[in-house]
Amino acid sequence: MPVHFPRVAVLLAAYNGMQWIEEQLASILAQTDVDVTVYINIDPSTDGTEAWCAASASRHSNVVVLPPAGRFGGASRNFFWLLREVDFTDFDFVAFADQDDLWHPDKLSRGIDAINVKGVDAYSSNVTAFWPDGRACLLSKAQPQVTWDFLFEAAGPGCTYVFTQALAKALKASMFDHWHALQAVSLHDWFCYAFARSHGYRWFIDPSPSMNYRQHERNQVGANAGLSSLVARYKTIHDGWWFHQVQLITHLVGQAEGTFVRGWIQLGRLQLVRLSWSAWKCRRRLRDKAFFFCICWATALIGTRTK
Structure with a gap:
């Protein structure tokens, strides 16, 4: 058969x-x-x-x-x-x-x-x-x-x-x-x-x-490895792109009205500080949890270029 x-x-x-x-x-x-x-x-x-x-x-x-x-x-x-x-x-x-x-x-x-x-x-x-x-x-x-x-x-x-x-x-x-x-x-x-x-x-x-x-120079998104990658990713956050994508995707998948999300979705300073304390359940890798915590605080303090 x-x-x-x-x-x-x-x-x-x-x-x-x-x-x-x-x-x-x-x-x-x-x-x-x-x-x-x-x-x-x-x-x-x-x-x-x-x-x-x-x-x-x-x-x-x-x-x-x-x-x-x-x-x-x-x-x-x-x-x-x-x-x-x-x-x-x-x-x-x-x-x-x-x-x-x-x-x-x-x-x-x-x-x-x-x-x-x-x-x-x-x-x-x-x-x-x-x-x-x-x-x-x-x-x-x-x-x-x-x-x-x-x-x-x-x-x-x-x-x-x-x-x-x-x-x-x-x-x-x-x-x-x-x-x-x-x-x-x-x-x-x-x-x-x-x-x-x-x-x-x-x-x-x-x-x-x-x-x-x-990996080559024309990768739209390449390997997330090393210090240079970390710096590049910080720049996308400081430019406002990453948080904008978080908001957009959260709305598109129907999660914007949940209790957890309503606490930070507007991304005001106090909301970002509140979000930082949930870093452990927002990223998978330990290094990324720590980075997430720091980024929330940094953005709360200095904002992004789009604001």
């Missing part, structure tokens, strides 16, 4: 990706014990990405390039469009893919096994970051989930995410309801994690890496 593998829709956002996309697509098509269809949406590019992807789709029946839809200007809007436009009816699972990584051969099957065995609705994992000079390091995102982490951070890189069909359809429905406001969300992986957790979906973060996470 023929073996029926789980059917997975892989959503790949591309933009000027000719340096890496061929290697990445090969790693996706080589996934074991799954039936994969790759849907590619391309932000208008200047390096031949569109032509190469069209040629790949002509050679592979399980590679589909979405029709041109104008400029998206960032990965988040590109992924939201993929979630909106791809029909998941015939698929068991949905996964995200960046154009420049390298997937382990069992990335999807391992994620699906975890979803089935643990009885959860979504999967993400640690990754191994690697640089052109040969450096590599494990990026750990698998600390225990806490009560409110989903309002303040993602579950790790979105390119590790795997969803059940039911969760993917719920995400799609919510996106249609909030499509205009959603365009201001900068990080699709943060929003998807927040939506899932706030609506009672269960999520597993795997401590084992499932892919090699390429």
